[in-house]
Amino acid sequence: xxxxxxxxxxxxxxxxxxxxxxxxxxxxxxxxxxxxxxxxxxxxxxxxxxxxxxxxxxxxxxxxxxxxxxxxxxxxxxxxxxxxxxxxxxxxxxxxxxxxxxxxxxxxxxxxxxxxxxxxxxxxxxxxxxxxxxxxxxxxxxxxxxxxxxxxxxxxxxxxxxxxxxxxxxxxxxxxxxxxxxxxxxxxxxxxxxxxxxxxxxxxxxxxxxxxxxxxxxxxxxxxxxxxxxxxxxxxxxxxxxxxxxxxxxxxxxxxxxxxxxxxxxxxxxxxxxxxxxxxxxxxxxxxxxxxxxxxxxxxxxxxxxxxxxxxxx
Numbered sequence: 001x002x003x004x005x006x007x008x009x010x011x012x013x014x015x016x017x018x019x020x021x022x023x024x025x026x027x028x029x030x031x032x033x034x035x036x037x038x039x040x041x042x043x044x045x046x047x048x049x050x051x052x053x054x055x056x057x058x059x060x061x062x063x064x065x066x067x068x069x070x071x072x073x074x075x076x077x078x079x080x081x082x083x084x085x086x087x088x089x090x091x092x093x094x095x096x097x098x099x100x101x102x103x104x105x106x107x108x109x110x111x112x113x114x115x116x117x118x119x120x121x122x123x124x125x126x127x128x129x130x131x132x133x134x135x136x137x138x139x140x141x142x143x144x145x146x147x148x149x150x151x152x153x154x155x156x157x158x159x160x161x162x163x164x165x166x167x168x169x170x171x172x173x174x175x176x177x178x179x180x181x182x183x184x185x186x187x188x189x190x191x192x193x194x195x196x197x198x199x200x201x202x203x204x205x206x207x208x209x210x211x212x213x214x215x216x217x218x219x220x221x222x223x224x225x226x227x228x229x230x231x232x233x234x235x236x237x238x239x240x241x242x243x244x245x246x247x248x249x250x251x252x253x254x255x256x257x258x259x260x261x262x263x264x265x266x267x268x269x270x271x272x273x274x275x276x277x278x279x280x281x282x283x284x285x286x287x288x289x290x291x292x293x294x295x296x297x298x299x300x301x302x303x304x305x306x307x308x309x310x311x312x313x314x
Contacts, residue, residue, distance in 0.1 A: 002047065002051070002071070003071065004050075004051035004052070004054045004055045004064070004071055005051075005055060007047050007048055007050075007051035008022045008023055008026060008048060008051050008052065008055070009022055009026070010022045010055075012065070016056075016058055016061075019052070019055055019056055020056065020203075023048060023051075023052040023056060023143075023145065024145045024203075024205060026044075026048045027045065027048060027049070027144070027145045028145070028147070030042075030044045030045040030048065031045060031162075032045060032162055032166070042166075049142055049143060049144060050071075050072070050142075051071075052143045053073065053140070053141060053142055053143050054069075054071065054073055056143050057141075057143075060073060072137070072140075073138070073140060074137055074138070075138075136192070136193045136194075137192045137193045138192045138193075138198075139189060139190070139191060139192040139194075139196050139197055139198035140189055140190035140191070140192065140197075140198045141189045141190075141198040141199050141200070141201060142188075142189045142190060142198065142199075142200050142201070143200075143201045143202075143203065144161060144200060144201070144202045144203070145202075145203050145205055146159070146161050146171075146202050146203070146204060146205070147204075147205045147206070147207050148173060148177075148204060148205075148206060148207065149206075149207050149209065150206060150207070150208075150209040150212060150214075150241055151209075151241050152173055153173070153176070153177050153178075153204075153206045153266070154175065154176065154241055154266060154267060154274075155175060156172070156173045156174050156175035156176075156177070157172075157173055158170055158171070158172060158173070159171055159173055161202060167188075169185060169188055169200070171183060171185060171202060173204075175267050176266060176267030176268070177204055177206075178204075178206075179204065179205060179206045180203065180204065180205075181203075181204050182201050182202065182203045182204070183201070183202045183204065184199055184200070184201055184202075185199060185200040185201075185202060186199050187199065188200040209241070211239065212241070214266065215278070216266075216275065217265050217266045217267075217268050217274070217275030218265040218266070218275040218276050218277065218278055219241070219264065219265045219266065219275070219276075219277045219278070220277075220278045220280065221238070221239070221277060221278070221279050221280070222279075222280045222282050223236065223238055223247070223249075223259075223279045223280065223281055223282065224282045224283075224284045225249055225253075225281055225282070225283055225284065226283075226284060226286065227283060227284070227285065227286055228286075229249055230249070230252070230253050230254075230255070230281070230283045231251070231252065232251055233248070233249055233250055233251035233252075233253070234248075234249045235247070235248055235249070236249050238261070238277075238279060240261060240264045240277055241264070242264065245261065245264075247259060247261065247279060249281070253281050254281070255281060255282065255283040256280065256281065256282075257280070257281045258278045258279065258280050258281070259278075259279045259281065260276050260277070260278060260279070261276060261277040261278075261279060262276050263276065264276060264277035265277055
């Protein structure tokens, strides 16, 4: 398996935030749903998920950098020196029970024994003597980035996510979930040697919604209105994440003023409560203005001098 830093295209000194951003970018580019019929993209997708499982977790990353675990998350074994190395260096040293160049220590004597080999290679007890001895892979957690829409973040619901091993899972999106929040799917990771699976961790990204900007628990939008609507007031249709509603624009409203639609923002801490939608008024000059309108405005401004740039400004 490739070095996880190289797989994600980040430096070893990269911050956790830089690693997370690199992972999310790569995951979007190689997601199987966006690359149908491209096995190379799926292979790359699995590779970056495996890499993120190591360096995306601060504790695992620390252990990997220290050489305690390898690229798969498995424990690294201590450096192993085989008996033959020592025998060649000092002919007076003889093998233990599994040696062939002379009698080894009798039962109960001090000296090297097969059990030492068993411990070095990860085996224990009976299993180390040939009954299932060998390397043991622990359950593997997997990490995944999943993008949802703004309406899904507000209303919650069920979504399907394709895991790195190709398995499709249904996940429950809670109402009011926030950007970067991680959902744990217990027992949905990859199995270890004993067949027990690890967990899946799904990091949520919220896809930007055209026309909506998030400001804490509020949503900000822009509403273009005509000069006549601004002067005389009007009832104007406004889009919200819950559907279109009518908004009363007050007479004489100024450009840049913000009107409030209560309860049309993001869910708050208390169940059922939501922030507001802040609607910024944008007055649009009339199209196709003719000479008559220009003459009217000139006469009107003579009678009602205007100072749009404030006193003392050109």
